[in-house]
Amino acid sequence: MHFRPAVRDSLHAQGQAGQRNCVQHVRRLHMPEPNEIFFAEHHIGPLQVWWTSHPARLSGEPTARPLLESWFHLPPGALPLRRDMRGKPRLEGALQHHDVSWSHSGDALLLATGPEVEVGADIERLRPRPRALELATRFFTQAETDALQALPEGDRHLAFLRLWCAKEAVLKAHGHGISFGLQRLEFAPLGADTALQLIACDPQLGAPNDWMLHQWQPHPQYLAAVAWRARPAG
């Protein structure tokens, strides 16, 4: 197996605060070119995670289903998956103790599943976001917006996306999506090389320390995040 050094480094530079118990094993990795099929899978804490090519703008379910069926040793079409009233995919029956989440952006899909957890996945294609500060002012907490504003302009774009991706991953795990309110959870610190940690959140999300976050760049053009916590009792 051949890794490009930049990718290998980004995958390994993650044993940081807020990312405890993180064990990764990458079995296959191909760099995406236009229309290329690419595929990688990782073990991240209790999660099985896939990053793979996916037709742009289409629902992720047709890509996610066969991967999950293979992972759970089910025949095609046998995955007990439905959407709840908010649109979050839910596994049922024999798989009811597992959670699943996926996200798609550009030509890529990120998929994560794990037992006895709530999991949320988010992937964003890196592209210029000229309205980053405006969006931050509107949707992030005051402290996050101030921290973004204090960053050199060159770092701000990536810091904004890392924050957005982290928040969306937690809110997808929680199941309400971003309509819950991106300002109802706060991450710090914001910097080019530091791992984000959830430092405050609405009580409906539990305690900040309940949450684990793992962020990485599966490819220089993509930013990925998975967030999970132990499934709350009841």
Ligand SMILES: CC(C)(COP(=O)(O)OP(=O)(O)OC[C@H]1O[C@@H](n2cnc3c(N)ncnc32)[C@H](O)[C@@H]1OP(=O)(O)O)[C@@H](O)C(=O)NCCC(=O)NCCS
């Ligand atoms: C749902 C939401 C998280 C999707 O975010 P996005 O960046 O547009 O898209 P992503 O690629 O990251 O995720 C899409 C996947 O999120 C999942 N999803 C949808 N609703 C979800 C929810 N409430 N919680 C967790 N995951 C959800 C689905 O699997 C979806 O995949 P699909 O395209 O195959 O249906 C975001 O749009 C949101 O929170 N919206 C607010 C809730 C909302 O308005 N829901 C509309 C239905 S009433």
